[in-house]
Amino acid sequence: MNQKVTIIGTGRMGSALAAALFNKGFATTVWNRTASKTERLSRLGLRVAASVLEAVNEADVVIVNINNYDSTVELLRRPDIESALHGKILVQLTSGTPDEAREMESWARQCGIRYLDGAIWSAPMMIGTPQCMLLYSGSEELFDRLKPVLIAFGENTRFLGNEIGQASALDVAVLAGVVMNALFGFFQGYLVCEGENVPVETYLQFVKNVLPRMEAIITRYYGKLQSKDYTADQSSLEGWSVGPKMLIGWGRNHGADHCIADAQLSLFEKAIKAGKGQSDFAYLCEVLRKGQTNVHSAPFNSLSLSRNCIALSLVHVGAIFARAIQ
Numbered sequence: 001m002n003q004k005v006t007i008i009g010t011g012r013m014g015s016a017l018a019a020a021l022f023n024k025g026f027a028t029t030v031w032n033r034t035a036s037k038t039e040r041l042s043r044l045g046l047r048v049a050a051s052v053l054e055a056v057n058e059a060d061v062v063i064v065n066i067n068n069y070d071s072t073v074e075l076l077r078r079p080d081i082e083s084a085l086h087g088k089i090l091v092q093l094t095s096g097t098p099d100e101a102r103e104m105e106s107w108a109r110q111c112g113i114r115y116l117d118g119a120i121w122s123a124p125m126m127i128g129t130p131q132c133m134l135l136y137s138g139s140e141e142l143f144d145r146l147k148p149v150l151i152a153f154g155e156n157t158r159f160l161g162n163e164i165g166q167a168s169a170l171d172v173a174v175l176a177g178v179v180m181n182a183l184f185g186f187f188q189g190y191l192v193c194e195g196e197n198v199p200v201e202t203y204l205q206f207v208k209n210v211l212p213r214m215e216a217i218i219t220r221y222y223g224k225l226q227s228k229d230y231t232a233d234q235s236s237l238e239g240w241s242v243g244p245k246m247l248i249g250w251g252r253n254h255g256a257d258h259c260i261a262d263a264q265l266s267l268f269e270k271a272i273k274a275g276k277g278q279s280d281f282a283y284l285c286e287v288l289r290k291g292q293t294n295v296h297s298a299p300f301n302s303l304s305l306s307r308n309c310i311a312l313s314l315v316h317v318g319a320i321f322a323r324a325i326q
């Protein structure tokens with residue numbers, strides 16, 4: 001409990017993390033590139049460091065929460081900071097990819113820094129509440145040792161495993177993949193209803209009615225992916241391709257952006273061209289997998305990954321919404 005903690009980054013999330021630590025009685029220091037964003041925390045009683053070096057020197061545990069891993073590398077990969085961090089614990093709570101987590105762990109090991117990687121599954125207003133959820137991966141012994149600090153952010157703190165990229169992997173998969181793309185689907189449907197004078201309250205009600213069915217639908221597709229049995233016993237992939245075509249048609253006629261549906265349709269077309277038009281919709285996962293193999297050697301591009309995810313989950317959500325509205 002007497003560990004001294006520094007939070008690097010006091011944006012929306014970093015400020016909430018710092019305040020939660022301070023409220024739980026930890027001696028908390030903050031540093032932010034734009035000093036004015038630390039003023040509110042300073043008024044609360046948190047210590048504000050004038051430099052990253054000073055912030056690191058103040059603490060046993062350094063938690064980073066800034067815009068991305070590249071900025072983290074810029075801040076920390078300097079000889080003075082590396083030697084200040086030597087023997088200390090570094091926790092990265094900035095959103096990033098599993099590859100970035102692995103790179104950071106490897107650098108930390110070379111510098112004699114103990115490293116834990118995490119992903120935040122909550123909005124700033126939930127930090128410090130029992131509902132707040134954070135995922136961690138890395139050394140379990142380190143996680144256990146740090147638990148009193150980490151649960152200051154929320155009791156719902158989960159350790160995933162020793163492979164450092166696992167927290168980021170689930171972040172990419174569930175938040176950037178499923179949740180974000182479901183929201184894109186929701187926005188598209190909203191525009192259609194608004195444009196067609198369907199009361200948006202009615203739309204919301206239909207969406208809510210559909211959501212509980214999503215669990216069964218996803219479970220069914222999970223089974224298909226597991227078995228790799230892509231026999232279409234209910235409807236064919238070609239049949240499903242009508243979904244993006246409808247969205248594209250509607251977007252064209254009403255001046256709405258249809259780039260998401262275009263990306264979906266191109267995946268369908270790839271599958272149909274490969275002779276899989278009569279396969280199950282789940283076969284599109286294989287199309288996505290092959291696309292990823294092609295870009296494997298290219299540097300990571302979060303946009304291309306998002307596009308793949310968008311295509312997958314929007315087809316589910318968009319088509320289901322469209323049916324529910326009919």
Ligand SMILES: NC(=O)c1ccc[n+]([C@@H]2O[C@H](COP(=O)([O-])OP(=O)(O)OC[C@H]3O[C@@H](n4cnc5c(N)ncnc54)[C@H](OP(=O)(O)O)[C@@H]3O)[C@@H](O)[C@H]2O)c1
Pocket residue numbers: 009010011012013014032033034037065066067068071075093094095096120121122123124
């Ligand atoms: N907000 C959420 O709901 C939420 C939820 C889960 C995870 N996260 C993750 O938490 C992290 C922070 O998000 P946020 O919502 O707090 O964003 P934010 O309010 O925009 O704050 C961004 C922070 O990054 C700092 N920053 C940006 N570029 C920098 C650079 N080159 N060098 C040093 N610092 C730099 C900013 O400093 P300045 O003030 O100087 O610009 C600021 O402290 C992100 O990785 C985000 O994905 C956020």
